[in-house]
Amino acid sequence: MDFLFTPEQEALAEKVRTYVAERLAPAAARADREGGFPPELFAELAAEGLFGLRIPAEYGGMGLDAVSTGVVIEELARGDVTACYAVLNTALVGGVLTANGGEEMRARWLPPMARGEAVVAVCMTEPGHGTDAAALELRAEPDGDGWRLSGEKTSIMLGAYATHGLVFARTGELAERARGVTAFYTPLDDAHVARTTLPSLGSRAGGRARLVFDGLRVGPEHVVGGTGLGFAQGMRGFDYSRALIALIAVGAASVTVSDALAHAREREAFGLPLSRFQGVAFPLVEHATYLHAARLLAYEALWRNDAGLGHRVEANMAKWWAPKTAAEAAHQALLTLGHYGWSEDGPVARRLRDVIGTQLADGTAAATKLVIARELLGREHAP
Template identity: 45%
Template sequence: MDFAVDDAMQGYLDAAAGVASQIAPDYQQRERDGFIDPQLRRQMGSCGLIAPELPRELGGRDERALTTGMITEQIARGDLTVAYVQVIGSLVGQILARTARPELAARWVPQITSGEDVVAIGLSEPNAGSDAGNPSMTARPQGGGWVLRGTKSMSFAMHAGAAVVFARTAPEGRGRGITAFLVELDRDGIQRRASPDVGTRAVGRGGIEFTDTWIPPDNLLGELGTGFTEVMQGFDFSRSLIGLQVIGAAQVTLEETWEYTGERTAFDQPLSSFQGVAFPLAEAETLLAAARLLCQKTLWLKDAGLEHTKEAAMCKWWAPKTAYDVIHQCLLSHGQYGYLSDRPIEQRMRDVLGLQIGDGTAQIMKLVIARHSVDRELAP
């Protein structure tokens, strides 16, 4: 495995670090505002910080998936929610590049990579979260196209210009008869409702209700009835990116905590000189280093064209849990000051918590790992 950073990668990482420094002071303000400035998205796009692994003809930079992961971690050091722009951009951009009609991909993928717009992804439903292979949303043929009816929950529901959604087109049972579509969100029959989330409020998560929403036939992604299988392949990539996203937020919190405990004194000594303070932080350094290597290995496997579904599931359940535990320990290490809401620690903890749920819960990820470790009939 080779995680070496070449000159091209270093340029992207330097640009990402510059964005992180710029956005960090407004992290809490973006939560209060409940949105990410479109100009910030465009700035990221102009630097090649959104889905750089996509081909140049679609607005990407032909970079490695590993580069994308490192960019994601850097941006998340400044604001985990802004890193969602990159994570969702890579997930949806790859789906469209792989499954959309060429004209549709040429229209929407460059808007993603440039930051001009956001394309969300609607897999979950209010009554079907982890059971994503059994949607209630339906799509029926009408007028040469398709009519959608149902509700989807998604990040950027309040701000996206379009969304990839999954709907049942045939009653064939769980995971079958499901088709993916791209839906422009300015069409008739669409209503958006914001979600009062505990964290990640800047990404505008919410529900979108589709009431007899018509879309043209060319908006179908992949083959009819195979959308769930085709599109789910893209989640191996996003799960690795999410791992690095939360690690970035945890790592910067840990660095702040080392600095704080080195400056704060008790009993005429720096807090960091006490084993009870320093040892938990040392454990945190070790856990984050291990989680980072797991995520980087998974992206290396993707770049090498090797199977990485099991490793991606490991990234998705373990990295968010580890990041949450690390940030929690850092909050406690700050004592009363860590409990104040005018510091970013508590917000990072709330933001990371959401990623123990979104994109697949720990239980679903462990199910994936088990089914790739033993014969299917022996797994849960």
């Protein structure tokens, strides 16, 4: 067993850390306040190679392993949780297309994704179906050799910016549930797609949006893998992206806990630094412990992915536990920072709002526990 990152991973982390300190973190507060990313953000992330993390080198990406991708995303989250979704989405969708798309699909769509010319959204959630995603209703009606997509997706992160979407649509019957779902990778800048940005508690720059599809034409070349296979492919992608979301939550909350520890050493009350009171120090120690353990669980899931081992249970465990742990840690640390933490002048309050979002994004605790229960109990004995 080896808990050390490789020298290459350390160098990558250092490079991302520099970008975060110089560019990403300073811009995050304004983006949050104004409810939109700075126009140059996507080009900058692309210039850093961050849209090609999981895209093979032959298609212009970095072809990174899962652990290295985790290293990058954790560093980014320390500066701005919301920008992570742009990187996460390309890592997820790039991975799904690489694993399931044919050569023609990979050659056509992956290079622009790696160059940052395509901003990608994952379009799964609908007004009537979130956790029960296998019941999704957006229809793909046959139209010549292709289909027309009609229906509504909602709460789609980056929906306001996305040029392309991985859209999960029903090609089969509702009773078929997951087996009646097909994934289409399709351009979204089309008169048949209407978007409305949704107001949010956190990640306010993320352009979370409602997308109404009104007969968007998709051809056979937009089908990822095959008809009826989309849901299973998406879930296999989530097995890995859920560990990345865990690291986003942990990365962000760890900064706030560090801020709180520093504050507790400096700030005095009743004639002593706050850190000398067990009532202040011990909760921070406990949250640092939980975050440490959650981080290891997330990296174990990614490591198992790289080793070709099953990682569904570990990734889903990380997804329900790390965001919960991180939200509680960020909350406690904010209280330790007192009114400084509460102020929107600094990043602490924003980080808490953003971290809460990671408890919902990519599935709630219920969605992940259902997956784990099926693995641990067997499908016929699980809820």
